[in-house]
Amino acid sequence: MTSGSAEEFTEYRRRMFGLAYRLLGSAEEAEDAVQDAYLRWSRADRAAIEQPGAWLAKVVTNLCVNRLTSARARRERYVGPWLPEPVLTREGALGPLESAEQRDAVSTALLVLLERLNPTERAVYVLREAFGYSHRDIAGVLDLTEANSRQVYGRAVKRVAARETRFTPAVERQRALVESFVSAAREGDLARLERLLAEDVAWWSDGGGKASAARRPILGRVRVMRFLSGTVGKLGGVPGDVLAVRVIEANGSPAVAVWLGGRLYAVVGMDVRGDAIAGVWAVLNPEKLAFAARQLAEAA
Template sequence: MGDELWFAEQFEARRPRLRAVAYRMLGSLSDADDALQEAWIRTTRSDGAAIESIDGWLVTLVGRVCIDMLRARRARPEQPTGTWLPEPVVSVDGSLDPEHATLVADSVGLALLVVMESLDPAERLAFVLHDMFGVPFDEIAPIVDRSPVAARQLASRARRRLRGTSTMPDVDVPTQRRVVDAFLTAARAGDFDGLLQVLDPDVVFRVDAGSRPGLAPALLTGAADVAEHTAGVGPRFATLCEPALVNGAAGIIARSGSAVVAVVGLTVVAHRITEIDLVLDPDKLAGVTISQ
């Protein structure tokens, strides 16, 4: 009973950080909560006296659970149709509460999570634990059944695959907001030329409609195609939209009454929008908690 109480205190004190680890690994808040539940169950079978550093031990425990979940996800024969996007973290007042801020620290936007989804589970774990949470490679190595040198190589390979992608936004949120506001103004007016001015020539527009495919094209690339589509649907859709922080960056939410019907994550690089991620999946939107 003494160990159980001690584990409970340590686990709860570190829950925001552990949830952030799981979110980066899984790209899903609901899956992250499942991972924490499984990690908590595993603590009940552990000996607290044998643990040298509870911080590192809990992070690696959650990492073990997450890599098991990622491998199970990849092993499923059925794959979802359309485009997959992460569950967004949203705020409407320009700030995030401490737990939400921990979730999306270090510019972990929707676009970066999409790219991270393409990584091998072991690469993703090595990158997340080492580069984002400072876990030493000798602690990562047993989780991925590799040597510390091989674990370092996994993180390096992940880093190379992420480098050069247009997923790291301008750090100045007010600048992002000005670009997003210009985009929203042009969308409301159906202004094709105005949209072209704020879209990167190689912009990528992804839509996750979940169980409702056909609501919008799953993928568009290039400023002309994205501007044409946005100008066509914008005057109707944009009337429901309002500014928000989406995963810590300037974004948009759409509401019908009190219900959130869409979340739009935008990546602004050099004053142009390079990525637009539109979440329409009702299951993911049902889990959206507006931090305000």
């Protein structure tokens, strides 16, 4: 590949990664899909490509649809809850997140819901909702008719629409609540932790059989507090040079990064609704933390 064509591909690389990640929910697989697209780009007759961005979007989308077909089977055999890989977003890894809608489009909550969709439904939904494609353009990307694209989109919206529409505070307010959560956990202040949780809070842990984690969601403030009382007690005796905690931004929202013995141990995302934490997603599977660990190391 010439340096000129490589530079041209680089112009679209971040956008293609953002597309692949939204489709796959996996940063590592998204990187692989973008790399495969890069190889196809290197062999293509670019004189025949009128719109490089559209050409690459079609290639990446179809690569991801094929990957999703096999990924669904793997996720059905996954040990415990499956959660998407966390991605740090403050530096624009998934594109600009300047509005609440843009942040919501990469949120863990939405990516979990997108697992309900089949590969084609997910592709149509992401192209329409996150990238603003017309149904005519989507039809061209996925080799559908325009009418079929509309029908698939309608089904996808209905399946994702079960999502509750509760008030989401500004990012600054979300961060303040997450920082309060971290402070209370460090101090072992269980009463304060309880006040920060919504009554119907849900806690998901993804260890994938490779890290100790709850294999079922923990539902309700009482059960979550019972879980936290044991966890906070264990962490309370760990020296500060062994356990490190920092509030970061992952998937468009404040999250908590936890290092144990110098290794990224967990990334904990939180869904803040109103003045309380309504959902917690703790990713502990070390394979799913590799991308975020590299991002954090580069940032440091």
